[in-house]
Amino acid sequence: MSDGSSGADDDNESSGVDDVSDDDESSGVDDDNERSRVDENDAETYVDDDKSTGVDRNVNLDEVESAGAESTDEDIPDGNTMSDDFQRAEERGRRAAFEPGNTSPNTRSRTQRRRGQAPRSVHALLTAIVDTFKPETHKTLFCLVTAQMTANKGVKIFGKAGEEAIEKELCQLLTRNVMHRVHSQELTQEQRRAALRYLMFLKEKSCGTIKGRGCADGRKQRLYKSKEETSSPALSIEALLLSCVINAYERRCVLTCDIPGAFMQADMDELLHLKLDGTILEILLCMEPSYHQFVTYENGKKVLYAQLDKALYGAVQSALLFWKKLSAFVVETLGFKINPYYACVANKIINGKQFTIAWYVDDLKLSHVDPEVVEEIFAKLQEEFGKEAPLSVTRGKVHNYLGMRIDFSVDSKVQFTMPTLVDEIVAQLPPTMATGPSTTPAANHLFEVNNKAAKLSMQDSDLLHRLTTQLLYLCKRARPDLQTAVAFLTTRVASPDTDDMKKLGRCVRYLRCTAHFPLVLEANCIRNIRWWVDASYAVHPDMRSHTGATMTLGKGSVYSMSTRQKLNTRSSTEAELVGVRLFPIYGAWIGRTISKSTLKI
Structure with a gap:
């Protein structure tokens, strides 16, 4: 356990992902290729x-506008459903993205350049998909393919609405005095080289409005900034x-x-410069004409440098x-x-x-x-x-907080649900796997691995990886009953097979049948902490045991876990001793926290 969790963006949409040991089953997934492992607690310190x-460090943002395949002259036939158009565009995009000539050499690994293969890059794939159809004709499809897009492409797609979203975001830089402009001649060559590029991404929200999000490309800071x-x-x-x-x-x-x-309300703690160019700079100059005298040209393009006075998202x-x-x-x-x-x-x-x-x-x-x-x-x-700007506030018994619906309507009880995420997960399950109900999230053969099962295609593998990550995010917050099934699935996303897909389907079908189930918590006595810990002996193919535990203050699981043990044991008794060994630490940690006063938490 830790005293904090991973950070979140403005919309609180992101789940925690981090690299952890391959031995910890519920901690997530390990992939020797390009996948990341999902954190067990989904809550880092x-x-x-x-x-x-x-910003994704694997994406070359300087080439966002130019990356991807050449647009094809072949038009997508009219009269098809949205699903047909999307599948056709995706098929073309995959072919285009994996053609050697259509991949930027800067985004390819040394081995791939040697073999003439394109990288397995999600960004390159999506860019190629987008370039296979006409945005003006398929605006809805365009927004479906990519959740957010750069300023240049967003203005082309959304037009005036996109420009207004950018103006609204830039207005914060001006009204909050986030930066002040500087002449490029006042900066040394090293300072100009170290300046962070200002990026802007546009996204169409479910309500139809266009949201702009500006940030600094802070990757250069990682060269001299430690994680501490x-x-x-x-x-x-x-x-x-x-x-x-x-x-x-x-x-x-x-x-x-x-x-x-x-x-933007915190002062910057170091000398840091920002570099604005492209569509963002043109809109800024229209908003603030006095910035014209500070504009310079680099490689024939307008550039504006500014010094950051406030902390900016991305730094x-x-x-x-x-x-x-x-x-x-x-x-x-x-x-x-x-x-x-x-x-x-x-x-x-x-x-x-x-x-x-x-x-x-x-x-x-x-x-x-x-x-x-x-x-x-x-x-x-x-x-x-x-x-x-005034703080947005919610009063009353029901609150939407960090993606969860927290309900205090029932006296002395609190209920947690995540209906939006549940609906999103269920909607992604392929129709061939969505038939029939499931009364439990996993069968007795959950931990059995069939080495003869066929490996999944890249598309199905990506789907399994995405759904497993979303299920992990869900089970650590509102559905602890899914933890055992998710704990196994997180160890299989590196190289999943058809058996794993069936196990995922069963878990999602169970979630669909129990979508209305809330996590209900109630305390009988806030100083009486109860732990239940058990272990299943040698249930994994490598003969390791599996530990499960839950902690409560009365009713409902406040903390629960399901994890594969990190060492082999010789008996069921020894497996249980290994499982119990983990929890004096956790129990004492929570106990000290609760007993500090009438709960210092």
Whole structure:
């Protein structure tokens, strides 16, 4: 366990992914090729700099606009369904992406260049797919293929709406004084080379509006910034669940809020320059004509340099800088004390009762038995962080927080559901596998591996990998009953076969039949922690045992795990001893946290 979790973006859409040992089954998946392993707890102690930048380090963003295959002259026939158009475009895109001549040499590995093969790059594939049809004719299909696109391509697709989304994002840079322009002559050659390029991505939301998201390409900072200098604490899933159980037990008033433009409210801690060009620069010049005199030309293209005064999304230290600002305000101004075991939980006794503030990057949860006290603290947060734009706030018994629906409607109980994610997972299951109900997420032969089963195609393999990752995200938050099945599937995504796909199908069909099941938590006594730990002896092909455990404060599993053991044991008794050995650490950690006062969590 840890005192935090992985970072999140503005929409809280991302799940935690990190590299871990191959021995830990529930920790996720290992792939010697190009796949990443999914974290067991799905809740790391710190915000990874890769996540805080919002940029994939494997993508050459300088060539985003030009990467991909040449557009084909063959038109997609009219009169087909959306599914037909998409499948046809995907087939063309895969052929084009894997042609040697259509892949940028900068994105190809040395072995691939030697063999004349194209890389297995999702970005190159999607770019090639997009280039196989006409965006003007298939706008809906275009948005279906790629969730977000660069500014240049987004303006071509969305037109005026895309430009307005970019203007809205750039307006924050100006109104919040995030940067100030500088002449290129004032910068040394090394400073110009180290300047971070400003990127803009457009995305069409489900409601039809176009959202722009600007960020700095902070990959250059990784050359001289260590992870300790850029990693930020964040609220762990276990801390969130425990705090909600306590809120329900003490019948507290709960308020959740979101700080807009959070990173831009923290001061930058180093001399850092930003480089703007292309469509973004043209729109900025229209908004602020005074910037014209600072424009220079590089390789025949307009370029503008600016110095960052505030933390900007994409700079690797931005999340840490905002955490320092928020925690300093909570401690020094509001008089709270940071929990010694959770760096994103603060407590204070007000009117004889405990007030708790918990935050995940820029999403805050406030709780106290007196609603007036909650409103008073929120007003102070609004005054400090809502100067340019007001904080978005949710009051009442039901809250949408970090992708979860948290319901306090039933007295002394809290319910967690994730209906949107459940519907998304079920909708992705192929029709051939979606027939019939399943009463359990896995059969008795879950851990059996058929070495003679046929390997999946690349398309089916990608589907299994994606669904397994989403199921892991779901089971660590609202559906712990899926953990055993997901624990096995996470070890198979590197080289899945048809048997694995059937096991995945059973798990998703069970999820479809039980989509309405909530995770209900209730505490009988907040100082009485109960653990259940068991082990199944030698159930894996390598003769290793499997450990399962759950912890509760009364009803419902606040923390649960299902994992393959990391060593071989000689008997079922020894396997159980190995399983139990893990939990004195966890139990003592949670026990100390809870017993600090009337729950310092």
